[in-house]
Amino acid sequence: xxxxxxxxxxxxxxxxxxxxxxxxxxxxxxxxxxxxxxxxxxxxxxxxxxxxxxxxxxxxxxxxxxxxxxxxxxxxxxxxxxxxxxxxxxxxxxxxxxxxxxxxxxxxxxxxxxxxxxxxxxxxxxxxxxxxxxxxxxxx
Amino acid sequence: xxxxxxxxxxxxxxxxxxxxxxxxxxxxxxxxxxxxxxxxxxxxxxxxxxxxxxxxxxxxxxxxxxxxxxxxxxxxxxxxxxxxxxxxxxxxxxxxxxxxxxxxxxxxxxxxxxxxxxxxxxxxxxxxxxxxxxxxxxxxxxxxxxxxxxxxxxxxxxxxxxxxxxxxxxxxxxxxxxxxxxxxxxxxxxxxxxxxxxxxxxxxxxxxxxxxxxxxxxxxxxxxxxxxxxxxxxxxxxxxxxxxxxxxxxxxxxxxxxxxxxxxxxxxxxxxxxxxxxxxxxxxxxxxxxxxxxxxxxxxxxxxxxxxxxxxxxxxxxxxxxxxxxxxxxxxxxxxxxxxxxxxxxxxxxxxxxxxxxxxxxxxxxxxxxxxxxxxxxxxxxxxxxxxxxxxxxxxxxxxxxxxxxxxxxxxxxxxxxxxxxxxxxxxxxxxxxxxxxxxxxxxxxxxxxxxxxxxxxxxxxxxxxxxxxxxxxxxxxxxxx
Numbered sequence: 001x002x003x004x005x006x007x008x009x010x011x012x013x014x015x016x017x018x019x020x021x022x023x024x025x026x027x028x029x030x031x032x033x034x035x036x037x038x039x040x041x042x043x044x045x046x047x048x049x050x051x052x053x054x055x056x057x058x059x060x061x062x063x064x065x066x067x068x069x070x071x072x073x074x075x076x077x078x079x080x081x082x083x084x085x086x087x088x089x090x091x092x093x094x095x096x097x098x099x100x101x102x103x104x105x106x107x108x109x110x111x112x113x114x115x116x117x118x119x120x121x122x123x124x125x126x127x128x129x130x131x132x133x134x135x136x137x138x139x140x
Numbered sequence: 141x142x143x144x145x146x147x148x149x150x151x152x153x154x155x156x157x158x159x160x161x162x163x164x165x166x167x168x169x170x171x172x173x174x175x176x177x178x179x180x181x182x183x184x185x186x187x188x189x190x191x192x193x194x195x196x197x198x199x200x201x202x203x204x205x206x207x208x209x210x211x212x213x214x215x216x217x218x219x220x221x222x223x224x225x226x227x228x229x230x231x232x233x234x235x236x237x238x239x240x241x242x243x244x245x246x247x248x249x250x251x252x253x254x255x256x257x258x259x260x261x262x263x264x265x266x267x268x269x270x271x272x273x274x275x276x277x278x279x280x281x282x283x284x285x286x287x288x289x290x291x292x293x294x295x296x297x298x299x300x301x302x303x304x305x306x307x308x309x310x311x312x313x314x315x316x317x318x319x320x321x322x323x324x325x326x327x328x329x330x331x332x333x334x335x336x337x338x339x340x341x342x343x344x345x346x347x348x349x350x351x352x353x354x355x356x357x358x359x360x361x362x363x364x365x366x367x368x369x370x371x372x373x374x375x376x377x378x379x380x381x382x383x384x385x386x387x388x389x390x391x392x393x394x395x396x397x398x399x400x401x402x403x404x405x406x407x408x409x410x411x412x413x414x415x416x417x418x419x420x421x422x423x424x425x426x427x428x429x430x431x432x433x434x435x436x437x438x439x440x441x442x443x444x445x446x447x448x449x450x451x452x453x454x455x456x457x458x459x460x461x462x463x464x465x466x467x468x469x470x471x472x473x474x475x476x477x478x479x480x481x482x483x484x485x486x487x488x489x490x491x492x493x494x495x496x497x498x499x500x501x502x503x504x505x506x507x508x509x510x511x512x513x514x515x516x517x518x519x520x521x522x523x524x525x526x527x528x529x530x531x532x533x534x535x536x537x538x539x540x541x542x543x544x545x546x547x548x549x550x551x552x553x554x555x556x557x558x559x560x561x562x563x564x565x566x567x568x569x570x571x572x573x574x575x576x577x578x579x580x581x582x583x584x585x586x587x588x589x590x591x592x593x594x595x596x597x598x599x600x601x602x603x604x605x606x607x608x609x610x611x612x613x614x615x616x617x618x619x620x621x622x
Contacts, residue, residue: 007552008185009212036275058410059394066390073334073383076276104276112582113553114275114344114622116386117238120393120410121214122185137185137214139238139386140345140553 003031006122008137013122014065015135021057021125024132025064026082029099032065032118032138033079036072037109042080044100053094057125060086060093061134065118068099077101078109113140141179141188149605153188153204158406159195163188165206166539166605171597174550175210183212190217193408197222199229199417201480201487205539207494208601209548209593213237215411218493221542223478224417226486230405231422232414233396235490236473238389240432242347242380243469243495244517244545245313245440246528247447248366250461251373253353256617257573263351263454264575264618270450271349271443272341274579274622279340279442288332288384288435289324291339295434296441296467304445306460311506313437313467314496322434323427331387335435338382340442344583344622346546347379348519349447352526352614362512362530362611366465374614375451375462376526377443378519380471381436388432392425417488429473440467466506466515470495470545478540489540497531497543497608515611516543518599522576522619523569523589527599528612535607544602547595556591557582565589569619578621587621 001023006013012035016027033039050067054060068079079101086095104111116139123136143153146164151172153163165172165188178186187210194216195204201223210219215234222235256263272279283291291298296317299305310317324332342349354372357363368374381388399415399422400407407413415422448459473490480487489496498504499513506514513531520526524547531541551559562581565588569576578584602608 005554007554009552010218010549011214012553013185059397063394066387069390070330070334070387073338074330074336078276106274106276106579110580110582111275112344112580113586116345117390119214119238120397120413121234123410139214139389 001027003027003034005031005035006135011137011140013135013137015133017131017133019131021132022084022086024134025061025084028061028134029065029068029079029082032115035113035115037078037111039080041109042078043102044081045102046077047098047100048075050097050099053092055092057093058123060095061125062118062120062123062136064095069115069117071099076103078104115140141176149601153192159192161195161200161203163191163195163206164203165191165210166601166607167208167210168597168601171208171601185212187212187217191220193412194220194222196408197230197232197412197414198405199224201225207542207544208598209544209546211548213492215409216490216492219548220492221490221494221539223487223489223540226417226488229417229488230414231417231425231473231488232412232490233389233392233425234411235492236429237471237492238386239380239471240385240388240429241436241469242471243436243467244519245377245444245467246465246517247375247444247462248368248465249373249375250457251455252371253373253617255455256351256373260351260575260617263451264577264620266450266454267349267447267620268577271446271620273620274344277341278337281339283336283339285332288335291438292322292324292327292431292434294318295437298438299441299445304442309441309444309464312464314469317437317441319430319433321427322430324431326424326428327388327431328391331384331391334383334387339439340446341382342379342443342622343382344580346587347622349620350376350616351618352376352616354612355615356613359609359611365509365512366515366611368612374465375447376517377440377447379439379443381432382439384435385432388428392428395421396425426473433469433472436469468495468516479537491542493545495543495545496541497535498541499531499533499536516608518544518595519546520595521547521589521592522587522616523572523574524595525613525615527595527610528614529599529602529608529610532606532609539607543608544598547592547598549591550593551591553586556586556588560585560588560590574616575618576621580622583622
């Protein structure tokens, strides 16, 4: 389980890796929030729930990250821990998840850049060897 | 990538495969070089490939255009312009991006650099304290859905109605401060909720607030029309539609993906999803974008007021004397009339990271600027010059009256953070006489002047190719970052 930040001239890509799809999605979210602040300093004190469904895994990844950005703005939270459940039912991918975090604190969280959006650009969700990858470009 | 030279500053990607028009890049050899390298090296995300992708969108007219500050975006390149015919054309989400109507407002003050230089630290502190910036910052307005709907309908007038600004501001704002056709119902509740506390905030990343001195005037006639002269102090505000625009983009990315399938539009790349202009989906997206444009206009209008609040008491100035020079966006899609093959036509122009730059005589220009063309603002970096330029007749004829918008990044944020530290960047700037105030150290490192192309190369290519003309050069005295 890990995430990587990918090179992009103007923005940044994020790639989550895990033994399962769920882990890869959770790591992609951690990667995205690592661009915004110090993950280690974000305490898991508040929990929000996300429930979404999409036709494709790629669409689901972008929507998952977008939902977390919306919750960030609406609730004023940064997230650091995620638990993701996914299933394919009648041709549609469903994701339900919990995200834990706390209200943004400029000093303690060493806030960085605001991620504006998750884009469809460079989006990939696939199994490579024994591991799953989930990646896309973020608009900063 | 196949390409050929049309002149020293214009290059063509010939129409091949499923391209419907050629690609046309306005750049010097020096600017084009790294873009070619990216495409030859098979760099996954490269701008020339993006120019080519845009050239394959249905209904595109004349060419897929790359401006001199071209660099990789998502979908459209940044510095990408594409115009589409009304009947056969499409509206593409990637041609606008997520930060709808991100743009620049410049305020012209009656102050001289001699007035400001001895007090620039105090001024920087006051601006930093007065204008909310950075991730998680909140504006002074707390709005509800009704309040946001009013923002989306009225644009800059929303702020003016609350006493934020002076009436002349609207005359010097693109679209008179309010874009027609905005429909709050085309914008999701989530987009509005995200914006409740974000009206009047600067954001982060490459957004900035800068106090600048006019150090050089290149075009006396245009400078006179704009009311600027050497030694004068200006204030530039660079920001956009904040979270509301971002969520509109996110929502319509999905809606237009469905539309692309429904109307069987071949999409080379998922971020170029689109809908026919004359479809319910296309029309709905356009009315959502207009609402996003208005949100950005209200945002910059509110920030302009906060700047006046910070500056006016310090220098005993009435707010009216800090006038809006111009306010112009660079992530937009608009209906415009252009001469195409000798005939005037209504076309839908997408500009992603390119400002509108209407030349002399256009009726859309404010009366005072009509004969010289309206001003455009080319942001350099925190530590380098920025430029005030204007549209030209050649720009009208060749690039749908579009302009460059900034230096354009050369290094990724990741590389910049490895190479520089925020504190050192701030010290270096102080050594050049520039006061920096920033909320995020790593954010400063990402925006280090060395991470950008030389703005002079961009300005020079725009001037040499004739699509824009330069009016003045400005240099920062103080810079506020998120």
